[in-house]
Amino acid sequence: MSTQVTPQSYYGPSFAALLDSDPQIAELLVSELDRQRAGIQLIASENQTTPAVLAALGSTLSNKYAEGYPDRRYYGGCVEVDKVEKLAIERAKSLFGAEHANVQPHSGASANQAVYGAFAAPGDTILGMSLDHGGHLTHGFKVSFSGKWFNAVHYGVAKETEDIDYDQVRDLAKEHRPKLIIAGGSAIPRKIDFAAFRQIADEVGAIFWVDAAHFIGLVAGQAIPSPVPHADVVSFTTHKVLRGPRGGAIVCKAEHAAKIDRAVFPMMQGGPLMHGVAAKAVNFAECATTAYQDYARSVIANAQALAAGLGERGIRPITGGTDTHLSLHDLQGVAVTGADAEKRCDAAGIVLNKNAIPFDPEKPNIASGIRVGTPSVTTQGMGTEQMERIADLIHRAVTTTDGDPEHETARSLRAEVTELLGAYPAYPTP
Template sequence: MRAEPFFGPDFTLLQRQDPEMAQILLDELERASGGLQLIASENFTSPAVMAALGSTLTNKYAEGYPGRRYYGGCEVVDRAERLAIDRARRLFAAEHANVQPHSGASANLAAYAALLQPGDTMLAMALPHGGHLTHGSKVNFSGRWFDVVSYGVRRDTEQIDYDEVRDLALRNQPKVIVCGATAYPRLIDFSAFRGIADEVGAWLLADVAHTIGLMAGGAIPSAVPYADVVTFTTHKALRGPRGGGILCTAELAARVDRAVFPFVQGGPLMHAIAAKAVAFAEAAAPEFAGYTQRVVANAKALCDSLAAEGMRPVSGGTDSHLALIDLRAIEVTGAEAEKRCAAAGITLNRNAIPYDPEPASITSGLRVGTPCVTTQGMGPEQLKEVGTLVAQAIRYPENAAEVQERVSGMVAIHKPYLSEY
């Protein structure tokens, strides 16, 4: 297997120095490129992003911000961070950007630190209805440090009830309202949330970790014009390195920067920041807009295909890169479906559906996403076939080898990097 496009020309050095680790990398490459990757929160980065991520910038310690470091010798990495900040601001039309957060969770922690004190009230989407751990789960810092009021989706439409959100806001007077989700397939009405936040005098925080790439490409409306603070990740549909970021108004810039450093984090990962800058430049290219539109079109095609196979899409469909699938009609749990798909070379994840009768470790649903397969050059026709293969793998586990053979045929044609780079 040719490893150079994935690991760089120095991979042969790793093979000589640490063959055990080199083999692990090759095994992961074989796993990822040998099957269908339908995890909604994953993607394949470009070789340019990986080159920056594996660069000499990993060696530089740079606590602080460009021009205000606590270490000498930062004049070069300052240029890298300023470039990432400028590109992020232009890409998202934001007044301020902080590119130092290590992840989406750390970005949320910093955003809360900038806006809240322990014990303050925040209103956010419930995890079982599609929210995130950092939106107030009791096992997370957000649920332990803040007084969290949760909203969810209606039983009949399985979509956000904005009247309920408003009622909860009026009743509880939160200091921050959080909108955004990890397993909600529909568009979020940021304008409605802005109106509710203004009515109760709350800050509006949009956690768009999942959809920031689609916003960058114009495939869905942006949260930036409506939210006071926007947190995001760089490694999903945005196709960047694993990491996070924060966008905010000029009014909150100093508070957000102080919350990231020195309150939440120490030294930034300068190699990751450089890779983020590369990803922002790629997302600003005209081709990226077409990519994000194809991601959404592919998600709709996959959703429709699964529906035709008797697997009900939650909320009746999708407007984004992911779909949430209710498996109760075919009497298979999400955990079992995930296992059966894995045996057939299809990687996806079990996921709770709204009002799920099963525990989170089992679930009644699946979450599927199309960023990876779209990067590989697949289109709606291929995604219809993917839906059929997922259904076959789940319904007929005894035919896993046959399904895997068909999967192998698809990925042999549509390889990572082949079409988009």
């Protein structure tokens, strides 16, 4: 096991038992820790959660079945887990200024499924952002349950601005009269005008739902405006910028509380993962600090610096930049596909993903763009100066290597990556 980190520091005191009983899995856990430490992690939907969150995830709360809600369980022995869930709910409500919170969804997709369950029936019309323009699979894409169960209509971005076309949103809403209007997605670099969406939803009598999975951490850190005052319901994941455990949650107006709770349980899922709920509670407390607010602002500053640095090198940022934690880049100016760029960066020790850009001439599995995000590198303590260096590393990887890890330039770039990470390691030794 090659890692310089003591595994017990991050996997808990039970790691010794795992090592004794299943050395193969123990080795893989450490290998993954090594992988996270060995590369520049720029996946916009990933982060490095804290040891405190990991401790809650690895706790004996995993043993407890707790179907139902605090003080209304279908199992005995829930006194302690009731306290845990109540803490998580109150912390979520306080953090986001929400009237109601449900912390049980196992994932972002589970949370989204519950929102549909609360407000729509199969065959109803929904209006969401096109996946090709930055939306999400669960917003009506055909291979998703949402596209199979509902009549999905999609809006996109304006060609001139590459940002959300609010006139198109209004026109489609008036034409199709959707039950739900969805804002949010997986590759939207700019802030969303929640007030404009609210007005459109009111004009057609629709429920206004914000899927804030990608940017909710910036809201928690008070770095961008909150959708909570405008939306009927907000779903989100607790990883990504929020830096919590993998999982989901929902906040909503009090008038919708009963519908949301019934849709989560018993409609869409059974017993909650109480170790995950505890980890969410830990995370919400971490996010209510000034240190986290500083972090959220730094995530945006770093994303803007990285987007500008890539743009100066011919890798154009869609919409001209970013207001959030991510930027989307057009590679056509350097004549490289997204698939090739992802492979070349990976060989150089830089982890990012290919991504379709609006009006992309390539197929999604090839794509003309890349998506980069700064949650992880900011967690590691990097700032705008390091983003300039990372932009240069990405540009050289994309334009001067071929995806072979043994390519001379790729080896040289990996050495530079290792040097940078030596000063800003992921999960530094305590």
